[in-house]
Amino acid sequence: MAAHPVVGRRAIEMLLQVELPQSEGERLVLVDAAYEDRGREAEFTVQINGTSRHVRISDHDSLLGVVDAWQRHRAEADEDENGENGDKDEDRVLVVTGRVPAEQLGWDLRAHAVRHRPLPVDRAEIVKQLFGATDLDPRMSGERWLLDALLEAEPVDGGWPRAGAVLTRDRAVRALLAQRLGLGDTTSDTLDLDADTLFAWSRTPTGPATYAALPLAEREGIAEWLAQAAGPAAATLMALAADGRGEQALPLGALASAALSSEAAEAAGFALGTLFGPALSSFEALRPFADAATGVLTRWIAQAESSGPQREEARGRVLDVLEHADRLSTEAKLSPLIGTDRLLPSGYRQRLRDLAALLGGPAGPAETALRHLTEHQLSTVYADSTETARAAVRLVRWLHRPLPPVESVGRAVRAHMASSGWADLAVSILAEGDSSRDAAVAGAYEKLITAVRARRARLDEAFAQRLAVWTEGASQQAPGGALLIEDVLTEAAAPLARNGGRPLILVLDGMSADVAVQLAGELDRRVWTEVVPKPGPGRQPARQAAVSMVPSVTRISRASLLCARAEEGGQNKERTGFATFWKRRRREAQLFHKGGYEGPPGHGLAPELLQTLASDDIVGVVLNTIDDALADGREGIAGRWRIGDIAKLPNLLNAARDYGRPVLLVSDHGHVLDRTPRTHQQTAADGVQGARWRTGTPEDGEILLAGPRVGAPGGRAVLPWREDLRYTARQAGYHGGASLAEVTVPVITLVPSAALIPDGWTLLPAEGTAPGWWRGEQDPAPDSEPPATFEATAATGTGSPAASAPPLVEVPVAAVDSEAAEGTRGPRTEPRAEPASPTPGRNSLGERVVRSDPYEAQRKFVRGIQGDKGDTAVAAALDALVEAGGKLSPGAVAAAAQSATGRSQRNPERFATVLERLLNVDGYPVLQLVESGRTVQLNKALLEEQFLGDVE
Incomplete structure (x- = not known):
């Protein structure tokens, strides 16, 4: 026998709205169904044709109960009519439900009932009416859970949306999900329901709880539909929601992925089963659930890696889920079984610890550990921590690279600019500490910094000894192969002013080599092209570096820089000397100091400065942000600098671009940071003149300098080369000493247009x-033990860093990479290897392409590639791209072409565009400018297919 139907209030309301308008005056409605809330009478009001009707529902399983309910209803209605209530008899309706067969109801009772018989409740018919449909999906008639749910969940305001002629099952379920669970919109004809949507819903505060409170049949029906619409993972997810653990769905999915990929998968799966409990129907259901969860998390991680406005929100969402997963893993004692999982934060931290443990040995294992770390899916979410780890491995490489002997002051400062200054940058990154706050990692970093400082101290000692000899006779007339700070305007600024050029000279007071390379690396290469003097035959282009005055303090070095001769003085001296230098070259010039270039409220720069930039005058601006930070503690917080950290530097660079001015970024001296313990005291000494220089007799860690470039009484001064010596109160950093970081003056030259490259200069590819050691290039020799072992160096952490430092490795200059690249001043006798470029006749890929018939045919239609040199340039560019793995900056591509032909490629972007037109036959993307024009990308396989016809 079929089960007796059960109805709810909404079904009865719809039944009354259909039947009562056709049965005026009737007060009894018999319903052939049981009421869902049995044992209780329900009363409510329903609107029938604009009139309120008071309804009472009474459920009975016996004829006597039905008769008694009707008699009581009549009596109460009569009493109300004669009493104060005044309700009309016909306004009150009794609805009787129950399991009394129709044949047992006498005619005396049925005569008072609507239609004189028990009325059947057709849920399908009611649902059709609710959606305004004329027909119903046949599948729905047998799904009582769906029909009942649609009756129960009808929106109060406006009801269900109109569904058209036919109400489909999917349309009905989508409307139900929107109304019941907040999944989608009841007014939408489609529901873009995927794993992302479902897992995001599982993290809402009310969605899963609402689902758990639904009737069992409705939960099962929704779960079945979702499994078909969103995939098999939906069943497990909804089971967790029904169990009151919807917020654990994503964390458990991440754990499931870790367990299934674990080497101890069976044991991990058992531990995982205790976490899922009854929500896990079978272990076979784990795989689709884990895959769906990791897919969602991978997409969220990609959002956290982007630069969009939702980046921080996505990052917090990802970490919230995965840290929850780690907590669950710990509670279930699952962590030891999943190890270094590539998704969980615990896996990232373990990989980081593994890397830290290898920092005291050869570079090879540390390199492998770094790759393992960067392969973790959170490596970019923990971007700061990953960058710090990368800096640590770079320092391990540097410790194992041979250092050139300090043969001259000029070569030493250029090598510092090209290499050891980058080591200072890596130390600054490492010194900030790791965001994980892991004690083992922090300890390893501390030991590594100590080892690097020991090596740097030995290098500084050797440089100081060479500096002492050189200083005795160095002058503008006899620089000894070095670029003097007083010659920077002549050697670097004057070439930019030729033929009416209007350089902007920005003096960043206190900018050391590590700060300079950071700022230069942040420049937009689509706007600025870095240029340097052309090197001699067989030499590679390299940044310029000058030698400061001694002691390396602002009053002496900056005045000498801006006056173009050895001077000492303040702002008035600098302004006069700067104007005089340019007047001798028949140019007007103005120098702006702090307070003179800062604009009033509403202005980025002073109107006077902007007016001067618009003129033909040479303009100089002195920026004190870095030097000021050494006193106020900015670098005590962070050693890294961005362009936006330098007050008004972004405004000045933008103004220079707008006015078409080349820019010279130069310092007056560098600095060292105070990385000693807080308990470290200043060094007691006689004749103290500043934080890092004094008069008297040198002691351990100091050097006596004397000569015409020593701006001290009697031309003599004692300067420390050890960075941990200071003679005054503690500050964030110091300058004035004889270390490479303080004496090296970075010189960076930028042009906004290739047309402004001076004669005799060339571009410097990024x-x-x-x-090479920073980029991760192959070491020139196999790994060996570092010059000073980790343990031996760390043991001297409280004493002089030089005390246990190893001697410098003496190696032939020819064996050293670009870190010792020679500049344009001073003789050089050592041979230098040619930069990588095609050797004619070696049958490289580039040479085979330019000899091919398709290339010859294509070249006829492209201007800019002429003669044999043009073909050589194309071949060299292609070979450089292939050697680099298919990607280079436009500057590097142009530099390869220039190196092979000797012909200057003054406009790298234009050269890349010509290559693009030449190689992209029929529109196929053989070569493209990507990343907004910052990168040239070569498709090697497509190049071979298009021009050689042989894809390997």
């Missing part, structure tokens, strides 16, 4: 600025 790839050519960082040393």
